[in-house]
Amino acid sequence: DTGVSQDPRHKITKRGQNVTFRCDPISEHNRLYWYRQTLGQGPEFLTYFQNEAQLEKSRLLSDRFSAERPKGSFSTLEIQRTEQGDSAMYLCASSLEASGTYNEQFFGPGTRLTVL
Amino acid sequence: AQTVTQSQPEMSVQEAETVTLSCTYDTSESDYYLFWYKQPPSRQMILVIRQEAYKQQNATENRFSVNFQKAAKSFSLKISDSQLGDAAMYFCASTGGGSQGNLIFGKGTKLSVKP
Numbered sequence: 001d002t003g004v005s006q007d008p009r010h011k012i013t014k015r016g017q018n019v020t021f022r023c024d025p026i027s028e029h030n031r032l033y034w035y036r037q038t039l040g041q042g043p044e045f046l047t048y049f050q051n052e053a054q055l056e057k058s059r060l061l062s063d064r065f066s067a068e069r070p071k072g073s074f075s076t077l078e079i080q081r082t083e084q085g086d087s088a089m090y091l092c093a094s095s096l097e098a099s100g101t102y103n104e105q106f107f108g109p110g111t112r113l114t115v116l
Numbered sequence: 117a118q119t120v121t122q123s124q125p126e127m128s129v130q131e132a133e134t135v136t137l138s139c140t141y142d143t144s145e146s147d148y149y150l151f152w153y154k155q156p157p158s159r160q161m162i163l164v165i166r167q168e169a170y171k172q173q174n175a176t177e178n179r180f181s182v183n184f185q186k187a188a189k190s191f192s193l194k195i196s197d198s199q200l201g202d203a204a205m206y207f208c209a210s211t212g213g214g215s216q217g218n219l220i221f222g223k224g225t226k227l228s229v230k231p
Contacts, residue, residue, distance in 0.1 A: 003160075004160075031217065033217075033218060033219075035219075040223065040224075041223055041224075042120070042207045042209070042221030042222050042223050042224050043161075043207070043219070043221050044221070045212065045218040045219065045220070048217070048218055056218070091161070095217065097217065102149050102168075102211065102217065104163050104166070105163075105217075105219065107153075107160050107161040107162070108160060109159070109160040110160065
C-alpha cells in the first residue's frame with residue numbers, strides 16, 4: 001500500500017457547478033477525515049468517518065457540502081453549486097483507530113479546487 | 117474551543133544550524149496530543165513528531181525535538197543540524213477533544229534553509 005491517494009489532484013470548475021473528490025485511504029485504516037486548507041492557513045476539519053459511519057458532520061461548511069464512505073473503504077466529498085470561496089485544497093487523512101490509543105493520521109496529497 | 121497559535125509566519129536558518137519554531141495552544145481537555153507536521157511544497161503533509169500531554173518527557177525524533185511546557189501551553193519544535201530538505205511549511209496541531217480524533221492546526225510557519 002502506497003499511502004492515502006486522492007483524485008483528482010487539481011480541479012478547475014465554473015461557479016455553480018458540482019464537483020466530487022475521491023479519497024482512497026490506507027487499506028486497513030478504519031477512520032477517514034476530510035480537511036480544507038485555504039491559502040495561508042492550516043487545515044480545517046470538515047468531517048470524519050469510522051468505517052462507513054459519518055460520526056461528525058456539523059463542521060461541514062454548508063449544506064452544499066456532503067461526504068460519503070460507502071462500504072467503509074474510499075470516500076467522496078461533493079460540493080454542490082460551487083462558489084469562488086470554495087477554492088481551496090481539500091485534504092483527506094486516514095488512521096487506524098484502536099481503543100485507548102491515538103494513532104497517526106496519514107494525509108493524502110490533496111485536491112486543489114479552483115472555482116472561476 | 118481548542119485553538120493553536122503559531123506566531124512566526126516565516127523563519128530562516130542557515131544549513132547545519134539550529135532553529136526553533138514556536139507554538140502555543142489552548143484546550144480544556146485533560147488528555148490530548150500535540151503534533152508537528154511538515155508540508156513540503158506541493159507534497160503531502162507528514163508527521164514530524166508527537167507528544168502525549170500526560171508525558172512530562174519531551175519527545176525526540178533524530179534531529180527534531182520539542183520543548184513541551186504544559187502549564188504555559190507551549191509546544192515548540194527544535195530542528196538541529198538543519199538540512200536543505202527541512203525547508204517546508206511546519207504546522208503545529210493538537211487533538212480536538214472528544215473521541216473523534218480530528219486535529220486543530222495552527223496557521224503554519226514557513227521555514228527556509230540557506231545553504
